[in-house]
Amino acid sequence: MSVANEKLEDQPVSKQRLRLWLQMLKTTRFIENELREELRLGFQSTLPRFDVMAMLDRTREGLRMSQLSKQLMVSNGNVTGIIDRLVQEGFVMRVQVKGDKRATLVRLTPKGIEKFAEMAAEHERWINEHLKEIDETEIGHFIDILSKVREEDH
Amino acid sequence: MSVANEKLEDQPVSKQRLRLWLQMLKTTRFIENELREELRLGFQSTLPRFDVMAMLDRTREGLRMSQLSKQLMVSNGNVTGIIDRLVQEGFVMRVQVKGDKRATLVRLTPKGIEKFAEMAAEHERWINEHLKEIDETEIGHFIDILSKVREEDH
DNA sequence: CAAAAATACTTCAAGCCTAAAATTTTGAGC
């Protein structure tokens, strides 16, 4: 590729991608702020707790701490603290894995399942409202682009 | 709208929007994790500090604390702590606004300008690499969709 | 089988983040 090409084509695209990234960040931050507020006022809960409960709701038999932190892309030590508080509140319980005394299985309590169902219904409504401008065709396209980013990046 | 319609059309779209949101979150979290690591290893810095410096670099005459927190969409008290550390490191300085003793102007020091220039160049390269799968046509489309979300939501 | 390496998790220190309360200063209305 020529030097002229680099100046005329690569540079602008690189700046555009940067602009796109800043928009992505701003938009997700905006929606996260809204959700945080809604969870706080409506359920006296937080986003991280909701995320953990959502993951546990999908796997009722429970998940290991390491699986949780990997799926949520947050550190190991972080999950420990969030689970501590959820256990404290009675929404989650720790169960020993038999055959491996190092591991812990974490699962929702009946109270946790009930609470999550309420939160999830509202959550879906909030998201649908915030993203209402994106139509069915765009959703698919958008998801494709996003998954390409994560695939490529390994 | 009929009940049948609601079941056949609204429900699925609402689920799809939810899925889209989860993908957005996962993708931005992934890229943020990469950037955090790169800033830490390459510059002994952090994402929040970089964000603040980026904002200050765009407005060399300085910004008020309140403008900073509004632009970055983070709380007032949060910015105080980040600026404290940047001042400590010598990259930022606080200047009194004359005519209003309540307000503080914050601006980059020469050392801060220099440091930021280095970081910004690398940062643009990292973003361009992570988003390399998104071509010029898609970028524009993507940005349009994102801005619609924030517009609509007020 | 004993030593070493790997795995699962927790603890720790430091930084980021929020909402709410506190502090200081400003600006109106009297």
Add this chain to the structure above:
DNA sequence: GCTCAAAATTTTAGGCTTGAAGTATTTTTG
């Protein structure tokens, strides 16, 4: 000038987050 609401920022308490160090257990390997 005085009073008081509004504005700009900091402080505070509590929760989230990370990377690194620590503990216990399991697996590998010599």
